[in-house]
Structure formats: structure tokens, C-alpha cells
Amino acid sequence: MAERALRGARLGAQSFEDERGVEMAPRQEIEYVCDDGHSFLVVMSDEAEIPYEWEDPKTGRIGRLRDGTAPEKKEEKAARTHWDMLLERRSETELEEILTERLELLRSGEIGPPHLHRRKKKSA
Template sequence: MAERTLRGARLGGQSFEDERGIEFAARQQVGYRCPQGHEFEITMSDEAEVPAVWECPRCGAEALNTSGAQPEAKVEKPARTHWDMLLERRSEKELEDILKERLELLRGGEIGPAHLHRKTGKRSKATA
């Protein structure tokens, strides 16, 4: 094995391949400009779908394509609130009935935290 190694070559060194006979893919330069005024170009394949926005390498802001292509507006669904999910399961009439029932139980002392239902009478000397 030692006989076949190239003298002076090291691991991770330069490649001994040459570029003769190699055809590179067709490329294009795409320009971008960020809100801070930074302009830069990205090399892309001619076949690539060119994005309308690219992250600025200097400041990290969204840079727009200088060819005038605008980003597509994303359709966002409105956030579902707890109330929306509740109305999917019950009608407002049912919810009013449940609320009335639970308030009666709470006021009657059948449900709820124990400290709300203690008797307000005087304490005896033995417990004081």
C-alpha cells in the first residue's frame, strides 16, 4: 500500500481531477435588494424556480427579487378560539342551560372550592 501512495499528497488536500470534458449546468445570476439597501446576487440554475424573496446575507432581512417578481400572498385561516371550538360542540342555548345549572350547584355549596362553603359561625374555644 505504501508503494502506491503519492508523495507529497495529504488527506483533505487538493483534488487531482481536472475539469476537462466537464460541462457545467447552465446558470443565471438573480439579483436581490433588502429594505436596508443591501444588494446582492445569487447564482442559480437556469432550470430553478427563482424565489421572489431571499434572506439578506448582511442583515438577515427579507430581500425582494430585483426583477420585480412579487411573493405570493399566503392565505391564512383565522385562528380558532376556545369559543369557536365550544360552539362546534354545543349551541348557545345549551351553554346557557349548563351555566345556569352549574351556578345553582355552586351557590348551593355542592361544587366548588371548600373554603367558599365553610359555615360562618363562631369558632368554639376548643378549636381556637
């Protein structure tokens, strides 16, 4: 084990690359303001689409873009339930008929798990 040990470097803790010759992407500082007047800066790429709201990394409160206009709220569609999709295919009277038929078959023992079937009395 001692023969294979790495000496003189900490694994994963330090990068040996230097930043010479590396050109950073163009950036901009965006200012956000919380409801209580507290403001903070966020550094983003020049090409980034700037969001209207951002969470302050220090306080966790939501800040809004200074001098920004609020985006229009999108109309949210109500979630379609299984019942809604079923009603698109069948009417309630059809569903009542199907339910009645299936319950009769289940009670007669023609469908369903075998352990739920009632045993028929044998005639002598």
C-alpha cells in the first residue's frame, strides 16, 4: 500500500492548471432588488437570457430585476384528470351500464381473481 501512495499532492483539492492564455467569456453584472430594498448583484454571460426574478444567495429572498418589467403571466391550463379523459370517450350513462355489467360478471364468478369467487353448492 505504501508503495502506491501518492505524495506531494492532495487528490481533487487543487487544480494545477493556470489561467494564462485563457480568455474569459464576456460578462455583465445584473442588479436585483428585494421587497425590503436590499439589492444584490449576479454575474451572468452577455448572451444569457436575464430572468426577472432571482434568489439572493445570502438571504434566500426573491429579488426582482431593477428597472425591469414584469413578464406577462401565462394562462395555466387546468390539469386533466383520468375522469376528464374518460368523459371525453364515454357518457355517464354508458359508464353506468358498463359498471353494472362488470359487477354482475364479478358477482357471478365469471371474472376476477379465483380466491374471491363464491363456491357453488354441489347438488346431490
